Amino acid sequence: MDLEFTWAWIALALAMFPASMGVVNLFLVRPPRGTPPEGSLVSILVPARNEAANIAACLDAALASRGVAVEVVVMDDGSTDATARIVQDYAAKDARVRLEVAPALPPGWTGKVHACARLAAAARGTHFLFIDADVRLAPEAAASMTGHAARTGTAMVTGVPRQAIGSLGEALTVPMINFLLFCYLPGGGRAFTRRPGMAAACGQLLLVEREGYFAAGGHEAVRGVLHDGLALARRMREHGLATEIVEGHGLATCRMYTNFRDSWAGFIKNAREGMATPVGLPIWTVMLAGAHLWPFVFLPRSAALLALALGFALRAAVTLRVREPWWTIPLHPLTVAMALAIQWVALVRGLMGKPAGWKGRAYGTV
Template sequence: MIDILALLIATFPASMTAANLVLLGRAEGTPAPGTLVSILVPARDEAANIAACLDAALASAGVAIEVLVMDDGSTDGTAEQAAARAAADPRLRLLRAPPLPPGWTGKVHACARLAEAARGTHLLFIDADVRLAPDAAARMAAHARANNLALVSGVPRQRMGTVGEGVTVPAINLMMLGYLPGAGRAFTNHPAMAAACGQLLMAERTAYDAVGGHAAFRHRLHDALALSRNLREAGHRTEVVDGSRLAGCRMYSGFAEAWAGFIKNAREGMATPAGLPVWTVLLAGPHLLPWLLLPSPWAIVALALSLLTRAAITLRVREPLWTIPLHPVTVAVALAIQWTALVRSALGRPAGWKGRAYRPADGT
């Protein structure tokens, strides 16, 4: 009986994925005359990434741009590399973040200060490990205008070089496409259905200012989701598009870094006392439980459905194919991260990132 239940649960992410892969659109079009995209890069100890990030941003075509880098107390040469490029290209400005005020998280503070200094009609926030495609800024701005969107976001093509990355990073697209109705498209206009990826997020300037920008959620760690929800609550339209052809990103360099990075944001997502038991059933039921029920024919069908779901997502978002057989481990690790985050929060332990510690409730 339990094997049949596992199969029934497996139909949920499978059917959701099938619908979302059809619904997930691409940013297309030509920007309106007078559009200026401010490409905004918060950077803290990003010497390994900043040069390539800025080179890709400055290669943007099809729309007028400016590029702003906020050096947030780096100690590794990030500022020096950005300064050298700024000296050679007047479109690039290097800014220095003031000391982090009480109650703010680091990235949110840097993004708020970047927005204050930006001159653009559209604000394109990217992480330093993101490499924009030349037409990404133009296509996102055009898509926002054509569809009356206050926010356009996408998950960049995730590049992975180690098994540790392969069993952690693919969970992003699995959750977005396998479990979120509509995958963040604008027609799912309720704030609870909002979604966004902080690696690649464009906000229309007027709407961004109207909802208070990043200052409205200064204590948050999951800044992209908070901004998307705030905009929807104010009646604006937000949308997730296929980001795999707009940008690429290698988030982490191995398992330990990925583990720490995902734990940082977990308490503002799935890792809540009420929500995580439900998520455990929804994830373990179709993707892990059938392995324990072999050789039941129903369990075999459930596993086939699980792996086909993951394969369809992987192919669409252009992630490495070698990560597909690791799918059960990916789900197990994702759940381990969420439960660890919940336990750490219950014990009062803050999440740490780049020399700073944050508590999920107050951002300190």
């Protein structure tokens, strides 16, 4: 048995791991179901820093919510554009809208986490639905997520919105969110396990039950992180609370970035709290590159062809399921390579002591 033959079969084995997990998770992860309890009030909470281009459409979608009572609270986090004025105009017309102004950022906090903590303190609802300003909620989203939380006894319900992708730079970065969730997270973030290490969440669309949120310490307990959704999900599980990922493409739409530069910077920001660790990243590199890039080296061996076929089929299944553009599927190997490049750059920057940051703020080596 020659060496290339052996390595080709190793690549196939690495490809079979996400394929098998992906099939299971595509079955497990489902849309939320349930009716909100009587008296429910969902506080839709929006941290906003220089979001004048987004905030009006975000508010329009949130105020179109039906099936449950809502209030919409926006935290203006040091904006220098027209964000506050736009929200004030909405508040003057609709009593469900309130504008809050974040105080100066205290030491040890990251900006969005501080804004979310202040939002929770100001909220009146039985449930808090944290969304980003670039998220457009579907009319039934707040009601279905609240109903699901009540029906299942889950303290956190979260999902990945349908990702609107309009440029090559986005196509090479954004699709890895759902691909990793479905193909590399055991159980797909479902609540049948409360192990913190298997928790996951998407900060773009995250509903928490009020009492459970404060019992776990809320955002104050994760004040120094940049990836707030993941940290909060782990924190809640550490306190014995159930968290669950549901199918999110029918709940909201989000366009995270509009070009490669912003996509690169945004994913670099979160990488240090994900894969980009000295212990974890070499393992992730073997798993991802071995399954989705390595087989190209051993073409046309049958094991390599089968490994690539599995990878593309899996990517196609996830892409079609979450309603992302079909034309991103052929880019899959480049997307994997880009994801690994982002993680390695983030790791090296962290080891060199270069600060992480976002929207004009630097946070040291968090």
